[in-house]
Amino acid sequence: MRGKRSDVPARSIDLAATRTVGWSEPDREALASVVRTLRPSPRHLTDILDWIEDIVIRDGGTPGDVLAQPTLTASLGGGSAPDRLKRWKTRLKRLRFPRLAAREAVIGERIRALGFGAAIGVVPPADLEGGELTFDIRARSAEDLEAALLRLRERVADGSIAALFALLDEA
Numbered sequence: 001m002r003g004k005r006s007d008v009p010a011r012s013i014d015l016a017a018t019r020t021v022g023w024s025e026p027d028r029e030a031l032a033s034v035v036r037t038l039r040p041s042p043r044h045l046t047d048i049l050d051w052i053e054d055i056v057i058r059d060g061g062t063p064g065d066v067l068a069q070p071t072l073t074a075s076l077g078g079g080s081a082p083d084r085l086k087r088w089k090t091r092l093k094r095l096r097f098p099r100l101a102a103r104e105a106v107i108g109e110r111i112r113a114l115g116f117g118a119a120i121g122v123v124p125p126a127d128l129e130g131g132e133l134t135f136d137i138r139a140r141s142a143e144d145l146e147a148a149l150l151r152l153r154e155r156v157a158d159g160s161i162a163a164l165f166a167l168l169d170e171a
Helices: 012-018 025-038 042-059 063-068 081-096 098-113 140-156 160-170
Strands: 120-123 134-137
Touching: 012 025, 012 042, 012 120, 025 063, 025 081, 042 063, 042 081, 081 098, 098 160, 120 140, 134 140, 140 160
Parallel strands: none
Antiparallel strands: 120 134
16 A cells, blocks of 8 residues: 555555455455555545455455445545545445435435425434434525524424424334
8 A cells, every 4th residue: 555655544445454354455446446546544444344354244345345335436536535435425325324225215215305495494403313404595585584483394294394303213
């Protein structure tokens, strides 16, 4: 993993070397390529290695197979290093936790079905932990605010909001 010039923290390189001793050379090189591109901190790299190992145990294959997933390779380009890392880790996390990803998709569909548009944003908690929804109301006037509150009250009255909280409780 060592190259001429690296922005990858030495601790990340050491961590990867230690954790991948049993990996094949192609698997290690696939990881090295990702690490050079994303430059994760040791904390992020630990998550990445844990999730890759969990996927391999659950699904079989090799770490290189996981790293070659099209959803992961497609997210390596574009944006700043922190943006790429966040996008890539989110996709890896979805591969590692498919039920969580499916639940997030259902909740996202239910939020869109509320029909609030841009006036009311509804944000579920990160990783669906904590059971709290965040409601963000945007208004340019008192009338806009009243209309948004009316739509929100209607969704509370018809049970749509309660159903959304119930989905969070099941997560």
